Amino acid sequence: MSTPVQDTDALGSEAAMNLDDVRAVNDAYPDHELSDELSTYRLPPGFRLIKTNIGLFITPLIVLIGGAALYFYVQSADKIFQDERALDWNRNLKPQLEQHLSITMWATLFTIVMAVPLGVLLTRPRYKRAGAPILAVATSGQAIPAFGLLVLAFAWLGRGPWTTIWALSLFTLLPVLRNTMVGLEQVDRSVIEAGRGMGLTKRQALRHIELPLAVPVILAGVRTALVITVGMAALAFLIGGGGLGETISAGLKLSRDLVLITGAVMTALVALTVDWIAALIEKTLRPSGL
Amino acid sequence: MTDLATPPNAGTPDAEPKAMIQLQGVGKTYPGSTVPAVADLDLHIPVGEILVLVGPSGCGKSTTLRLINRMIEPTSGRIIFDGEDVTTVNPDMLRRRIGYVIQQIGLFPHQTIAQNIATVPKLLGWDKKRIAARVDELLEMTGLDPNQFRDRYPKELSGGQAQRVGVARALGGDPEVLLMDEPFGAIDPITRDRLQNEFLRLQGDLKKTIVFVTHDIDEAIKMGDRIAILGEQSVIRQFDTPERILAYPVDDFVADFIGAGSTLKGLNFERVRDLQLADDWPIISVDTSREDAQRLYDASPEKWMLVLDSEQRPIRWVNDHHLADPGTPLDRAGAVVNAKVMPNATLHDALEEMLLSNAGQAVVVDEKGRCQGILDIERLADVLKRLRSQAKKHYEALAVQEAADLANGSGAGH
Numbered sequence: 001m002s003t004p005v006q007d008t009d010a011l012g013s014e015a016a017m018n019l020d021d022v023r024a025v026n027d028a029y030p031d032h033e034l035s036d037e038l039s040t041y042r043l044p045p046g047f048r049l050i051k052t053n054i055g056l057f058i059t060p061l062i063v064l065i066g067g068a069a070l071y072f073y074v075q076s077a078d079k080i081f082q083d084e085r086a087l088d089w090n091r092n093l094k095p096q097l098e099q100h101l102s103i104t105m106w107a108t109l110f111t112i113v114m115a116v117p118l119g120v121l122l123t124r125p126r127y128k129r130a131g132a133p134i135l136a137v138a139t140s141g142q143a144i145p146a147f148g149l150l151v152l153a154f155a156w157l158g159r160g161p162w163t164t165i166w167a168l169s170l171f172t173l174l175p176v177l178r179n180t181m182v183g184l185e186q187v188d189r190s191v192i193e194a195g196r197g198m199g200l201t202k203r204q205a206l207r208h209i210e211l212p213l214a215v216p217v218i219l220a221g222v223r224t225a226l227v228i229t230v231g232m233a234a235l236a237f238l239i240g241g242g243g244l245g246e247t248i249s250a251g252l253k254l255s256r257d258l259v260l261i262t263g264a265v266m267t268a269l270v271a272l273t274v275d276w277i278a279a280l281i282e283k284t285l286r287p288s289g290l
Numbered sequence: 291m292t293d294l295a296t297p298p299n300a301g302t303p304d305a306e307p308k309a310m311i312q313l314q315g316v317g318k319t320y321p322g323s324t325v326p327a328v329a330d331l332d333l334h335i336p337v338g339e340i341l342v343l344v345g346p347s348g349c350g351k352s353t354t355l356r357l358i359n360r361m362i363e364p365t366s367g368r369i370i371f372d373g374e375d376v377t378t379v380n381p382d383m384l385r386r387r388i389g390y391v392i393q394q395i396g397l398f399p400h401q402t403i404a405q406n407i408a409t410v411p412k413l414l415g416w417d418k419k420r421i422a423a424r425v426d427e428l429l430e431m432t433g434l435d436p437n438q439f440r441d442r443y444p445k446e447l448s449g450g451q452a453q454r455v456g457v458a459r460a461l462g463g464d465p466e467v468l469l470m471d472e473p474f475g476a477i478d479p480i481t482r483d484r485l486q487n488e489f490l491r492l493q494g495d496l497k498k499t500i501v502f503v504t505h506d507i508d509e510a511i512k513m514g515d516r517i518a519i520l521g522e523q524s525v526i527r528q529f530d531t532p533e534r535i536l537a538y539p540v541d542d543f544v545a546d547f548i549g550a551g552s553t554l555k556g557l558n559f560e561r562v563r564d565l566q567l568a569d570d571w572p573i574i575s576v577d578t579s580r581e582d583a584q585r586l587y588d589a590s591p592e593k594w595m596l597v598l599d600s601e602q603r604p605i606r607w608v609n610d611h612h613l614a615d616p617g618t619p620l621d622r623a624g625a626v627v628n629a630k631v632m633p634n635a636t637l638h639d640a641l642e643e644m645l646l647s648n649a650g651q652a653v654v655v656d657e658k659g660r661c662q663g664i665l666d667i668e669r670l671a672d673v674l675k676r677l678r679s680q681a682k683k684h685y686e687a688l689a690v691q692e693a694a695d696l697a698n699g700s701g702a703g704h
Contacts, residue, residue, distance in 0.1 A: 194396025197361055197469075198410050198459070199386035212400050287400035289443030 053283065059276040063269050070265050077258050086250045086259045093266070099242035100270060103164055103233045108226050110169035111176050116218065119180025120206070131181065138174040146171055146232045154239040164241035168232050172225035179221025183214030212287045219285060223278040230271045244270065309370075310467060310499035311335040316357055316367030318350075327353050329523040330367070335467075336516065338497040344510040345520035346547065351503045354524045355469050358501060359388045372466065386413055389460030389468040389498075393475045395452050397444035403429070403455050404440040410463035428458040433488060450481040457489065461496075468500045475504070486512060507548050511536065511555055519544050533559040537674075538681030553674055554638065560673055562640055562654055563633035567663030571596060571651075576605065576621045583620070584613050596653065597621065602660040604630065604653045630655045633662065637673060640665055 074087060086092060122131040144152075146168075153167035187210050195205045237245035244267045251260025313333040319326040328350045335341050343351040356362040358369065360381040368377045376384050397406050404425045411421045426436040432454040444452060453473060460468055474482040490513065493500065504510055510517050511532040518529045521543055528535055528544045536556035539545040545552075572590040574583050576599050587595050587610060595613075597606040597620050608624035615623065629647030631640045631654055643652045644667065651666040 188394075188396070188399075190392060190394035190396040191398060192396075193361070194390065194392055194394075194456075195398065195409070197359060197385060197390035197392070198462075199382045199384075199413055200409070201382045204413075209398060289400045289402070289445065 056276070056279060056283070059272055059279075063272050063276070066265065066269050066272075070262065070269075074258065074262060079258065080256075082254050083256055083258050086247060086254070086256070087262055092247065093262075096242060096244050096246050097266070097270070099161065099236075100230075100233050100244045100267075101274075103161055103168070103236055103241060103243055104226065104230045104274060106165045107168035107172065107229045107233070108222065110165065111172045111225050111229075112222060114169065115173050115176035115221075116180050119177050119218075120184065120211075122177075123181050123184040135174075135178065135181070138177055141170060142174045144171075147235060147238070150232075150235055150239055159240035161236065161241045163239055164233070164236040164243075168229050171232065172228050175224040175228070176218070176221040179224075180214065180218050183217030183221075184210050186217065187213045213290070216282070216286050216290065219278075219282045223275065223282060226278050227271060227275050230274045231267075234267050308337045309334040310337040310372060311358060311501075312370040313354075313358070314368045314370065316354075316364045316369060318353060318357060318362060319365050326365075326523055328357065328364075329525060331524050331526070333518065333526070335499060335501055337499050339515035340493060340500040340502055340513055342502045342504060342510040342514035342517045343520055344504055344507060344514075344517055344547075345524075347505055349520045349522055350524035351505075351520050352471055354520070355471055355501055355503045359385050359390060359469055361385075361390075386410055386463055387465050387467070389462075389465040391453075391456050391460045391468065391470040391473045393472040395456040397447075397452055397455060397459070399444050402441050402443060403434075403447075406444070406455060407459045407462050409459060410465075414463050424462065424464075428461055431461075431492060432458045434458070449477050450485060453477060453485060457492075461498075466499060468498050470500060470502045472504055473502070474509070475506075489513075508555070511558075519547060533677070534681045534684065537677040538685060540685065554641075556674070556677060557637040557641060557670075560637045560677070561633070562631055562635050562637065562665065565637075565665065565669060565673060567654060568651075568666050568669055569663070571664045571666075573598060573661065573664075574620075576600065576619075578620070580613060580616065584610075587613060594624075594651075596627070596661070596664065597624070598661055601658075603658075604655065604661045627653055629653065630659075631665065632657070637670060641670060644670075 077083075079087070118134070121127050122134060141149075149167050149171055150164065153163045157163040157166065191213070192205055192209055195209045196202075200208065233241075233243045234245040234248065236243040237249050244263055247259060247263030248267070249263075251257070251263055311333075312335070313331050316328065316331045316333075317326050318328040331354060333354075343354060345351050353362055357364050360369070360376075363381075364377070368375055370376070371384070371387075397403075398409075404422075407425045407428055408421045411424055416424070425440065429436040429439055434451065434454055439447075439451075439455075444455070447455065456473070460470075474485050477485065486509070502510075502513055504513070514532055516530065517532055517535055519527045519535065521527045527547075528540045533556065535544065536548065536552045536559075539548055539552070548555075570590060571592050572586045572595040574586060574595060574597055576597055578586075583595065594607045594609050596604055597608055599605050599621065604627040605621055606624045607627060608620065612618065612620075612623035627647075629643040629652040631643050631652045633654060633656065640652050644650060644665070651664055654662040654665055656662055
């Protein structure tokens with residue numbers, strides 16, 4: 001079931017002994033390298049998957065239980081006419097959910113498209129000096145409250161979901177940009193040096209060494225951005241962007257706890273699910289060997 | 291070819307072999323600095339040999355190495371690679387023809403061992419089959435079982451194994467030249483010694499041109515066919531074979547750098563079989579009569595006499611006390627012979643044996659254990675004297691040659 005690593009130096013030390021070389025003094029320690037040998041045990045694939053990813057099974061469990069609890073709560077509650085209307089799946093909840101998800105998706109996509117290339121550029125020697133000021137602007141951008149940013153975007157671009165998408169992608173630029181830069185900078189210099197020394201061009205070194213090795217850190221930034229966006233998308237209703245915020249708002253206006261709770265719990269469940277999917281993607285795209 | 295730029299005492303190897311790489315007046319001055327990191331370096335790197343660049347920290351030896359594959363662009367001078375001026379060619383193309391090994395190894399952690407080794411072959415556009423065959427060949431060559439290591443990731447390797455893969459990867463595209471920057475520097479001493487030996491064995495087959503940087507003079511002596519001892523700004527203080535550098539350091543800088551015990555280290559390069567053995571020691575067979583033995587002993591200036599058995603194998607050391615005591619047979623009298631050396635042993639080993647023996651000298655024996663002669667301290671001292679005077683003569687001859695060249699006005703070499 002398991003294959004411990006074997007003595008790989010048996011061959012090497014034998015060769016050294018055959019060597020008619022009086023300078024050889026090492027034969028007294030033929031097994032030396034065994035001591036710092038990593039013992040890697042390989043479990044069967046299925047078992048290993050479950051064992052190493054146990055955390056990934058908890059989130060869907062919570063989402064399922066939470067979803068079921070919400071469903072039975074709504075089913076069993078006494079509903080007045082306004083409740084029925086606000087909680088109508090086909091008329092309200094489903095389109096709001098779709099809107100919420102599409103705002104999140106597009107905003108994150110724009111963030112990645114803007115932040116990753118910018119991050120790459122700002123870590124190249126030629127543009128390195130621009131890195132600090134641009135990072136400072138991005139940081140102060142995030143210091144603006146999301147609500148304020150939405151209102152500013154509204155004043156500039158008018159109503160609608162695209163205004164929300166642009167505002168949110170600007171708002172979450174920072175984590176992705178910063179993680180791209182940090183991810184690229186933390187790549188071991190000697191690995192790049194070895195690659196360049198073998199004749200990889202700058203572009204090849206970036207594509208085949210730096211970016212793959214930065215992927216885990218970049219994806220962590222993307223995941224942060226996703227989680228922020230999914231939460232902020234609940235404010236999209238303020239400027240006519242739709243989303244699950246509509247239901248929360250309806251619950252507040254009608255003073256109906258049932259509607260309020262449904263909107264809030266759904267938003268939370270969507271956030272958890274999105275984060276879980278992001279974790280799955282992170283896991284899949286992470287280069288093996290790291 | 292002599293160059294004025296080389297200090298007169300730096301020395302050049304005799305019978306200069308064909309240079310694989312030549313640095314001609316290569317220098318590097320970093321922007322914003324007035325002092326060059328490497329000043330005007332002329333270096334001939336002979337084909338098929340290991341040239342070791344050695345010097346104190348910060349002398350610019352690593353910079354010099356990185357100037358060769360233009361990881362650092364020189365600010366002056368020319369680099370000639372196999373007869374071709376490569377000072378301005380595309381550096382990426384140049385580097386694919388030069389293997390490069392660094393101390394940190396720098397294996398790509400996200401690629402398997404096979405993918406790591408295949409880096410340069412892939413860049414050179416080899417087909418898949420050829421690459422796979424090359425990977426297995428290189429793994430075997432460096433003492434790693436391909437079936438076991440091909441699909442592993444670098445993090446699953448020990449330090450020694452990783453450095454083997456580093457060397458295999460550098461040899462990937464079968465380059466004629468290998469640059470090695472303190473390749474064994476970060477490895478524990480025992481593994482390092484083994485890797486050095488294996489590398490020397492590998493080089494015995496491959497005959498690559500290798501430039502090897504280290505700050506460890508012992509490693510330089512061990513690995514180098516030739517050694518360039520570098521001072522500040524990579525100025526060559528002495529360039530010669532390890533034997534001659536040990537026998538005759540040209541100045542105080544070199545002497546300080548190779549440190550105490552250089553004479554002892556030099557003994558590693560001489561073998562017992564090349565020596566004139568002592569012939570004035572009395573040697574008798576075990577069945578020699580006491581009278582004959584006594585006569586021989588009295589005729590000799592030495593205080594000890596060697597007793598051989600019927601197969602000519604040395605068994606005892608005896609002196610006149612033992613000879614005078616008729617009660618003990620000669621094969622049990624005196625002291626047992628414990629210092630025996632084979633003709634292919636180095637003088638360093640022989641000296642160690644002599645110091646351990648109770649008689650103060652070593653008996654040289656062949657494979658069957660038969661006595662070939664006796665090695666004593668005087669012989670050893672003679673050898674050292676000879677080595678030193680030979681090296682000195684060599685440098686004096688060089689100085690005369692240079693003076694003559696200068697007088698003829700051809701000293702600049704072009």
